[in-house]
Amino acid sequence: MQNISRSLVDKLIIxxxxxxxxxxxxxxxxxxxxxxxxxxxxxxxxxxxxxxICVWIGQHIDRVNQQLENYLQACHDCFHPWEQPTVQIFxxxxxxxxxxxGFCNLKTNPMTILIDVGRVLPADxxxxxxxxxxxxxxxLPGHHEKFARSLTHxxxxxxxxxxxxxxxxxxxxxxxxxxxxxxxxxxxxxxxS
Numbered sequence: 001m002q003n004i005s006r007s008l009v010d011k012l013i014i015x016x017x018x019x020x021x022x023x024x025x026x027x028x029x030x031x032x033x034x035x036x037x038x039x040x041x042x043x044x045x046x047x048x049x050x051x052x053i054c055v056w057i058g059q060h061i062d063r064v065n066q067q068l069e070n071y072l073q074a075c076h077d078c079f080h081p082w083e084q085p086t087v088q089i090f091x092x093x094x095x096x097x098x099x100x101x102g103f104c105n106l107k108t109n110p111m112t113i114l115i116d117v118g119r120v121l122p123a124d125x126x127x128x129x130x131x132x133x134x135x136x137x138x139x140l141p142g143h144h145e146k147f148a149r150s151l152t153h154x155x156x157x158x159x160x161x162x163x164x165x166x167x168x169x170x171x172x173x174x175x176x177x178x179x180x181x182x183x184x185x186x187x188x189x190x191x192x193s
Contacts (some may be wrong), residue, residue, distance in 0.1 A: 020058030025050075027057050031092045034112040036105050042095040049186055053093060056191040064091045064117055071126045072113070075133040078157030085136040086110035089129065091117045093189045101179060102128050104135035111136045118188030124179040130154045131177065143173035151176065 017023055025044065032038040043053050068089045076084045087110055094100060094116040102115040113132040120128055134151035135141065148163065151173065155162040163176045187193045 020055045021051060022054075022058070024054030024057030024059075024061070027061055028054065028092070031090055031114065034088075034090070034105060034108055035092075035114060036103060036107075037098075040095050040098055040103075040114075041092055043093050043186075043189070049190065052190040053186065056189055060191070061091065065089070067125065068113075068115060068117070068129060071129040072133065074126070074158060075130060075154055078154050079137070083137070085133075085139070087113060087133065087136045089113040089115065091115050093118055093186065096185065101181075102132045104132045106136070106139065106141060116185060118185040119182060120179040121182060124177075126158070127160065127177040127179050130158065130160065131179075148173055 017026070028041055028044050032041045032044070035041055043049055046053075068091055072087060072089045087104075088108075090112070092114050094102075094114065100116075101119045102113065105112040105114070113129065113136065115125065115128055115132065117125055131151065134147055134154055137150040137154075138144075138147040140146060152162040154160075155177065160177055163173060182188065182193070184192075
């Protein structure tokens with residue numbers, strides 16, 4: 001699975017530059033094509049933050065994405081190979097106006113999980129990946145019974161307390177497992193935390 005994801009990154013992010021800013025900007029434009037809405041990656045228009053964020057991404061995104069790949073593999077390991085969805089995962093600063101820490105785009109092939117690692121504490125990145133992987137495994141948007149079963153299975157497999165979910169408690173699942181928020185999401189992306 002990791003070979004598939006890495007080759008997709010190489011095809012997605014086409015850059016001939018060694019300049020960190022250019023590399024970071026190319027990465028963000030590539031990620032925009034995987035988002036549910038390209039405006040979910042709006043930092044490319046933020047003239048106050050664009051340069052430091054793109055430079056940081058150009059220098060550090062491979063390490064961050066590798067950590068997310070490790071968490072993705074841990075989720076895969078909770079299921080038999082034939083039950084594992086085909087998923088790729090990337091870190092990206094998501095526009096705050098959308099109010100999400102991450103999402104799973106079921107319409108891309110392979111499905112794409114985008115995680116804003118700046119919005120939650122690093123200790124909770126796995127929890128956020130688990131939530132979004134449950135969407136990929138369920139194969140449907142929303143926080144319904146199929147999602148709850150996938151999420152519960154992942155939680156049990158990874159030693160996380162499973163949700164106390166009952167029919168009609170879909171709203172509770174939107175925020176499970178609970179991830180601790182950072183105070184300034186863009187600080188991470190600027191290399192300040």
